[in-house]
Amino acid sequence: MAKTMDTGGRARGRWNPVLWGGAGLLLLLPLVAMQLTDEVNWTAFDFIVFGALLAVALGGWELASRRIGRRAWRVVAAIAIVAAFLLVWASLAVGL
Template sequence: MMTQNRRLIGIVLTVVGILLIPLIAMQFTEEVDWNLIDFMVMGTLLLGTGLLAELVIRKVRNRDYRIGIIALILVALLLIWAELAVGIFGSPFAGS
């Protein structure tokens, strides 16, 4: 039980740490221009990915399935992130 709680704390701290990168970068350059919505969307995306991976770790007992499912979750995260960032698919979500 304690390991699971530590993993959850680790997930939240990792999300905060990742979100600090653009926040700090915004202080030094005009190239990074995030608003509150950007932070909320990315925070939700990262936290959701972390919590979904945690759910898979807790519920899926077969190691190979666990690795495969988490890999798919990470691929989905990267595709959504790329779409939101540069619109690789040209969906309405990217502002295309």
């Protein structure tokens, strides 16, 4: 993975804009689905909650990827963040 230097002199991955852009596209998927079918019926609150969930997950990844030096520990952090994201998302989806 190619790296650039941030203002603090630490290496920063170039994948971060791709991840944030992908999250933005993921947030737009329900909006597109709402135009195509009546099966998807999200309110503004649903979009806000999903956007906040994505922001927290990717913010956690930003923090972890900048703080953790070893690749193996970054993989562990990524798995933990994805697992937490999916757990919260599933809990909200079924209304626990």
